[in-house]
Amino acid sequence: MLTYDPPVDDIVFLMKAFGYDRVSDLEAFENYDLETARMFLEEGGEFFSEEVLPTNREGDKEGIEWDPETKAVTTPDSFKDIWGQIAANGYLGLNTPTEYGGMEAPYTIGTMFSEFGTAANKSLSMCGGLSSGLTIALLENASEEQKETVIPKLANGEWGATMALTEPHCGTDLGMIRTKAEPVDDEDNAYRLSGNKIWITFGEHDLTDNIVHFVLAKLPDAPEGTDGISAFLVPKYLPDGTRNDVHCAGIDHKMGIHASPTCEMKYDGAKGWMVGEPHEGMKSMFVMMNEARLKVGVEGPALSEIAYQTALNWAKDRKQGKALDPDKRDPDAKADNILVHPDVRRMLADVKASTEGMRSLVAWTSIQMDLAHEHPDEEKRQEAEDLVSLLTPIIKAYCTKQGFENVSEALQVTGGSGYTKDLPIEQYLRDMRIAMIYEGTNHIQALDLVGRKLTKDDGRLYRTFQSRITELISECDGVEEMEEFIEPLKDASQELTDLTMKLGAKAADDREQAGAAASNYLHHFALTAIAYTWARQVKYAIDHDSDQLETKRKTARYFYEMILPERKALAKQVEAGKEPMMDFERSEF
Numbered sequence: 239m240l241t242y243d244p245p246v247d248d249i250v251f252l253m254k255a256f257g258y259d260r261v262s263d264l265e266a267f268e269n270y271d272l273e274t275a276r277m278f279l280e281e282g283g284e285f286f287s288e289e290v291l292p293t294n295r296e297g298d299k300e301g302i303e304w305d306p307e308t309k310a311v312t313t314p315d316s317f318k319d320i321w322g323q324i325a326a327n328g329y330l331g332l333n334t335p336t337e338y339g340g341m342e343a344p345y346t347i348g349t350m351f352s353e354f355g356t357a358a359n360k361s362l363s364m365c366g367g368l369s370s371g372l373t374i375a376l377l378e379n380a381s382e383e384q385k386e387t388v389i390p391k392l393a394n395g396e397w398g399a400t401m402a403l404t405e406p407h408c409g410t411d412l413g414m415i416r417t418k419a420e421p422v423d424d425e426d427n428a429y430r431l432s433g434n435k436i437w438i439t440f441g442e443h444d445l446t447d448n449i450v451h452f453v454l455a456k457l458p459d460a461p462e463g464t465d466g467i468s469a470f471l472v473p474k475y476l477p478d479g480t481r482n483d484v485h486c487a488g489i490d491h492k493m494g495i496h497a498s499p500t501c502e503m504k505y506d507g508a509k510g511w512m513v514g515e516p517h518e519g520m521k522s523m524f525v526m527m528n529e530a531r532l533k534v535g536v537e538g539p540a541l542s543e544i545a546y547q548t549a550l551n552w553a554k555d556r557k558q559g560k561a562l563d564p565d566k567r568d569p570d571a572k573a574d575n576i577l578v579h580p581d582v583r584r585m586l587a588d589v590k591a592s593t594e595g596m597r598s599l600v601a602w603t604s605i606q607m608d609l610a611h612e613h614p615d616e617e618k619r620q621e622a623e624d625l626v627s628l629l630t631p632i633i634k635a636y637c638t639k640q641g642f643e644n645v646s647e648a649l650q651v652t653g654g655s656g657y658t659k660d661l662p663i664e665q666y667l668r669d670m671r672i673a674m675i676y677e678g679t680n681h682i683q684a685l686d687l688v689g690r691k692l693t694k695d696d697g698r699l700y701r702t703f704q705s706r707i708t709e710l711i712s713e714c715d716g717v718e719e720m721e722e723f724i725e726p727l728k729d730a731s732q733e734l735t736d737l738t739m740k741l742g743a744k745a746a747d748d749r750e751q752a753g754a755a756a757s758n759y760l761h762h763f764a765l766t767a768i769a770y771t772w773a774r775q776v777k778y779a780i781d782h783d784s785d786q787l788e789t790k791r792k793t794a795r796y797f798y799e800m801i802l803p804e805r806k807a808l809a810k811q812v813e814a815g816k817e818p819m820m821d822f823e824r825s826e827f
Contacts, residue, residue, distance in 0.1 A: 737762060740812075
């Protein structure tokens, strides 16, 4: 039972509530007013739900094949045609500047649009996501020749992209990489790269004519650690059409995303070209990585939404047991529809409230991305960039974790049917699990939050975030309908500030304190941030007499009363510090 109705109405509501008009008023995006955005989202949503969604289960069943003789990877049959349609529709170059063959749409549209592709076919969407990420990295750091050569091919789908970081002996600790880049004594400033990379998504496949690997490597004179890393473009096929010395040495067999090839890549003196300056490759890679982290965060609401719709439609037909309230029983039936049972409603409401909350956090952050890039006022650009920088690790970590829990809860609604392949939820659960691991594990995101983002410029990013809450509280002063949301928001905000100060004081003397509390602190931060976005939604609906007001108010109320209180336990855990885990001796584990 494939079910997916793209949440276009909710996305458009969120774009309005969080000030998309400030984006469409910018000169760079004057062709993308709200009505144009809605039309684009509706058309794209219809395409992904009707054309792409059917390829998802087919791809999961068929998987991919690697030929040890030719080193080639074959993707599911249905992927080739649908990839061509995605490319022909311009979706791969959605945010790419028009001078490089793209549509130059706002990041807001691109990020919200990515939810459709992920929900319809997560495995396939990962190929296009890599093209988008490399494009952004090249726009900021590549030479004009590199941009003109590579970006148009990524935008039209002729070429694919990878992000080649991890090696067999190191993952997050990239300063340990061993891949070497030796200068080539010729006129085109090329290098020869040698080394192994693992877990390379779409490192080899048959969807595109060429694949451009974005590879981290070290020059012969490179200093130790991440300060010695450079970035290179290494194509599968060289400009003269000959095969480069880069090959897939094998593929991983995974719990989920069966139709997404995860490859071990060998670079045997492969020819490549440096992006940016020597030893500054991390700057380029982080541009690509941060874009990827936000898009990975979107996987949470994307798979939550499609799993929720699947479970809800199943539940509307399922009859089991009699209603606990005699007045709600169907006297002519042996059993009532399970939606009469409070716990079924609890599970569905948990998923609904958290999914819409996550989506609102993504919408708010996406709008800030556009303002950070294009607003004419330098101070406004900096404020927006501060929010994007602060919220990206929260979106990546919280949304992926909550997304997995939501899909699991949707499966629970459907009982044994959900655990079987009769329903697609079991696939969504398998596909969702990787999101907490790749693009930097969720604990790495938490360490980034507490170790870098909170401390940057003496806490400026956090003050910017809190100023938005203060502004909303001030706007709601005297608005009786908002009191049930504003008072808890005040409490959560104050508690978060207290925790931030306590954690900062502890961590200043003992870094293990930050490491021990980071994940729980990030979760608390996420709940507070989403409480803010829910209050913003309700306030907008009240001010504009929205026809979504009552449902939004009920859903926000559910979040505030049933989910936000989790912060109290999280606060206790943050304050507990490192002792409960670090007191164990190694032999006691």
